[in-house]
Amino acid sequence: MxxxxxxxxxxxxxxxxxxxxxxxxxxxxxxxxxxxxxxxxxxxxxxxxxxxxxxxxxxxxxxxxxxxxxxxxxxxxxxxxxxxxxxxxxxxxxxxxxxxxxxxxxxxxxxxxxxxxxxxxxxxxxxxxxxxxxxxxxxxxxxxxxxxxxxxxxxxxxxxxxxxxxxxxxxxxxxxxxxxxxxxxxxxxxxxxxxxxxxxxxxxxxxxxxxxxxxxxxxxxxxxxxxxxxxxxxxxxxxFVADFIGESNILEGTMLKDCLVRFMDKEFNCVDTGFDENEPVDVVLRPEDIYIMQRNELAEQFHGIVQSCIFKGVHYEMIVLTPDGYEIMIQDYNSFEPGTDVSLIVKPADIHVMKKERLCNTIEATVVDSDHIEMLGEKFQILPTDIEPGTEVLAEVGFDKIDLTDYQEDGTADGDVRLIIYKGNHYHLTIATDEGPYLYVDTTDVWDDGDLVGINIKPEDIRIKVKD
Amino acid sequence: MNKIIRYFSKRSSWSLPYFIFLLLFVVLPLLLIVLYAFRDNQGHFTVDNFVKFVTQKEALNTFIYSVGIAMVTTILCILFGYPAAYILSNSEFNKSKTTVLLFILPMWVNFLIRTLATVTLFDITGLPLGQGALMFGLAYDFLPFMIYPIYNTMMKIDKSLIEAAQDLGASRAKVFTKVIFPLSLPGVLSGVLMVFLPTISTFAISELLTMNDIQLFGSVIQTYIMQSDTMNYGAALSLIMLLIIGITSLFTGGDAENESPGLI
Missing domain, CATH: 3.40.50.300 (P-loop containing nucleotide triphosphate hydrolases)
Incomplete structure (x- = not known):
């Protein structure tokens, strides 16, 4: 099929x-x-x-x-x-x-x-x-x-x-x-x-x-x-697929050129081709594909300190924190005590690079007056614009520019958390708004699936584009 | 003092008022019926009252006639009540609970008032009172008691069973005969108990709807009990009816209880 x-x-x-x-x-x-x-x-x-x-x-x-x-x-x-x-x-x-x-x-x-x-x-x-x-x-x-x-x-x-x-x-x-x-x-x-x-x-x-x-x-x-x-x-x-099927580390990356990807502030050889130069991508590392050993600066690609080690029956599951603040899950037959300084290696063929589905939120909106637009069924304040009121526009908002509040009343719009993907040092959330469209939010705050949240966006973070 | 407080704080002692109530208003009257049934006018022990029931055809005939009327009423209630319950329980036909309420609403009105209204209805339309009116009135009065248990049982049928039957090749008619009907039978049984048994002992309805022309078993008992010289015979008749009702519920009750349908 x-x-x-x-x-x-x-x-x-x-x-x-x-x-x-x-x-x-x-x-x-x-x-x-x-x-x-x-x-x-x-x-x-x-x-x-x-x-x-x-x-x-x-x-x-x-x-x-x-x-x-x-x-x-x-x-x-x-x-x-x-x-x-x-x-x-x-x-x-x-x-x-x-x-x-x-x-x-x-x-x-x-x-x-x-x-x-x-x-x-x-x-x-x-x-x-x-x-x-x-x-x-x-x-x-x-x-x-x-x-x-x-x-x-x-x-x-x-x-x-x-x-x-x-x-x-x-x-x-x-x-x-x-x-x-x-x-x-x-x-x-x-x-x-x-x-x-x-x-x-x-x-x-x-x-x-x-x-x-x-x-x-x-x-x-x-x-x-x-x-x-x-x-x-x-x-x-x-x-979604990477997260839903099996365990995985999903990280933000940039495809520098064919077979060379940068993530966790380091360059890695990989086998993926066909991306634009410097295209932002998502990188998947399966926890069983990462080799872990005692710290050896000559042989390592990256390193970190073991944070936790849990016995899972066949293997041990360890969380390693890199100096740049990324948490990586590793599964190995050998265990390393928490606190151990470890070196990590991943083979080029085990790095899986995925095209990003979107680089920012793009929301349909209508200009209300010189400093307001209507989107997600609510009125949002924007920086002064000279676009005619009533014009249909697209509002672009960066993933990290959306502020979520605990109480729905505190937000201009509201929605509920549908999908949480951990990206090593932050969470990527999918929020279903009451009006239908999904919002994608990068945050370091911990939310749970199904949480009801209020949504706020600062005026300076909304970019307006007239629809073609 | 402490002893008394401890006694009343025990949960089992809370049942005392109900126990006393049951003793005074259920057990004692029953014992009195038994006592009177086995005595003659002078207060001597006798079984003549029971012999009289079997030998004197009058009361026995009324009893058989009452059972007949009750059966017809029950059948009428099933014939009208079953389709009604089916339609009510089917979300395709019945989108709101209001219709259910309309069917149950008559249960809130007193029997006598409804019966008097029926009499008036027959008067206005010029239809004769009598056996036909009696059966109509009984069926009308007891219909909600048939509809509700059947409706309840049907509502409890797992919708996935209906889907499973369709999935296995059953058309709409086959789904009904092979799944819905057999699964609704406990409700029908429960409805029968609630219609058949009370109809045997009903008396006011028959008097009003037949201008005292037809006497059901309930009326006969009432007539005997109201006269002091035949009170013992009336008590015996009550006891006989109680026994028969008790035996019938034993036969049907076991199954109905397992499936826990409807009102009881």
């Missing part, structure tokens, strides 16, 4: 999602989603809660209608097809087993509706139950089963219908860790044996990496990246 634009063999696609947007009232939950799924593929839609992944799955299942765009199944538009006519079955997060039926009748539910011959049905039900390891449970009341057993029955109930596509909505989320790991392997085996296309929704990045052929990373209703698990892990497209 990849973006629909670069499709190669359209005949092999079982599902095409084209320009799908979904609004619930005033709130947009999906924004121009494009993807395709190949026949027999295991695709995972991954993202934090509220990113629209479940909505996308429910649109595929037919429980929601897309506000815009089309859904193709083997090339045919199925937007108007009701759920009961779609050759897909869903495994629900909270199982949704019928409490008035026993295990056997739950599994046979779909087959009975299709008026299948009873001998054939019996064989199919038993085969499905065997596949999920629930033989001998036929007569059991579903309420007497454990969570794991209920989920197995729910899976059997779906696969017994031999759907073309199996949709799984966080099926393992309610299970404990050990059970989840076992079920992951079983699901992967099942996928191989059945040859059915699986579309799997989860917020668990490890689960996604373990199970999938292809991962679709979503955030705030927008697809962030589509790729194989290794692509997503090694070549994240933006800070």
């Amino acid at each position: 990849a973006l629909a634009e670069n499709k190669k063999e359209p005949e092999a696609h079982i599902i095409d999602v084209r320009h799908v947007s979904k609004w619930f009232g005033e709130k947009q939950v999906l924004n121009d989603v494009n993807l395709y799924v190949r026949k027999g593929e295991f695709v995972t839609i991954l993202g934090p809660s509220g990113c629209g992944k479940t909505t996308l799955l429910r649109i595929l299942a037919g429980f929601h209608m897309a506000t815009e765009g089309e859904i193709l199944l083997e090339g045919k538009d199925i937007a108007q097809t009701p759920p009961y006519k779609r050759p897909m079955n869903t495994v629900f997060q909270r199982y949704a087993l019928f409490p008035h039926l026993n295990v056997y009748d739950n599994v046979a539910f779909g087959l009975k509706l299709r008026k299948m011959d009873s001998k054939e049905m019996d064989a199919a039900v038993r085969k499905a139950l065997k596949m999920v390891g629930m033989t001998d449970y036929e007569e059991r009341d579903v309420n007497s089963l454990s969570g794991g057993q209920q989920q197995r029955v729910a899976i059997a109930r779906a696969i017994v219908n031999k759907p073309q596509v199996l949709l799984l909505d966080e099926p393992l989320a309610a299970l404990d860790l050990k059970m989840r790991k076992d079920m992951q392997l079983e699901l992967k085996d099942m996928h191989k044996t059945l040859g059915i296309t699986f579309i799997y929704v989860t917020h668990d990045q490890e689960e996604a990496l373990t199970l999938s052929d292809t991962i679709v990373v979503m955030n705030e209703g927008v697809i962030q990246q589509i790729g194989t698990p290794t692509d997503i892990y090694n070549e994240p497209k933006n800070c």
Whole structure:
């Protein structure tokens, strides 16, 4: 799977999602989603809660209608097809087993509706139950089963219908860790044996990496990246993906020229090309890719003092503070006591450079009078301007020029913190304003996800540009 | 003094007033009914009152007739109440809670007032009072008691079960017959208990709506109890009715309790 634009063999696609947007009232939950799924593929839609992944799955299942765009199944538009006519079955997060039926009748539910011959049905039900390891449970009341057993029955109930596509909505989320790991392997085996296309929704990045052929990373209703698990892990497209998948150090940098990047006030050789000279970039260093050793000035690229060292089972996780004030996370099999002076090395191939999505906030605004503009639904003071009142303009504000307050009343506008990315020596926050547009803020203050904040911007920090 | 304070600060002693209330107003009257039922006019022990019920056809017939009327009323309530509850619980048809309130509203008005209003309604429209009016009146009076438990049970059905059924290939009609209907049965059962049992013992409604023409079992008991010489027979009839109601609730009650639907 990849973006629909670069499709190669359209005949092999079982599902095409084209320009799908979904609004619930005033709130947009999906924004121009494009993807395709190949026949027999295991695709995972991954993202934090509220990113629209479940909505996308429910649109595929037919429980929601897309506000815009089309859904193709083997090339045919199925937007108007009701759920009961779609050759897909869903495994629900909270199982949704019928409490008035026993295990056997739950599994046979779909087959009975299709008026299948009873001998054939019996064989199919038993085969499905065997596949999920629930033989001998036929007569059991579903309420007497454990969570794991209920989920197995729910899976059997779906696969017994031999759907073309199996949709799984966080099926393992309610299970404990050990059970989840076992079920992951079983699901992967099942996928191989059945040859059915699986579309799997989860917020668990490890689960996604373990199970999938292809991962679709979503955030705030927008697809962030589509790729194989290794692509997503090694070549994240933006800070969100780098931060969401695995642990990472994300740092501000500048691409001096091809294969030479500057970050933490030092120059590093890397393997990335195709950037403008002196283009600002984000640099990702995976904590396991940084070599740590006792201080040796001759062999080091940079150095620092170990701040903390935590044993994580397989490895130790250490935070090292460099003399320039950057905090770097490092994972290594060897431990270094806090206070140790250490040298650090990172190989050029392990430095991943990402294009910045934006260099400052650009907000749509309207000039009110000579020293006010209206943006984010509020009036902001600006330096005197001679632009005609009523003109639509773009206001540019630097990431570090936005002041956040604890109390929403203290701000000119207000919003809530949606995403926090630590960049070694400061936080990069995404703030959703009440009016809709996102603001991006660099700050050294500690905020939590979901905090309600007031937003203030000084007049001299707002640059006005007339729209073309 | 300390002992008294300690006694009253114990939580279990707070139940004392309720205990006394129950003793005086529930247990004692019941015992009196039993006592009177097994005595004759002179106060001697006897089982004649019960023999009379079985041998004298009059009271027995009224009882069977009352059960019949109660059954018809219950069936009418299910026929009208079930679709109403279904529509109320379905967010597609019913966008606001106001409609639910409108259906429940009659429960706030006293039985007698509603019955008198029904009588007036029949008078105005020129329809005759009698058995038809009685069944209409009973169904009208008890309908909310059928709708509410069914509505409650339906509201509690997990919406994902309906989606799961659709997902497995069930059309709208099949979703109803295979999922919603079987899962709403505990509510129906609860509604039946709340309609059927009170209808057997009702008396004012039957008197008003049939101009005293038709007597239900409740009226018969009332007539006997009001006369001092037949009071013991009336007590025996009350006891018989209580036993029958008790046995019926035992049969149906167990299941209804598990599913905890509706009002009780």
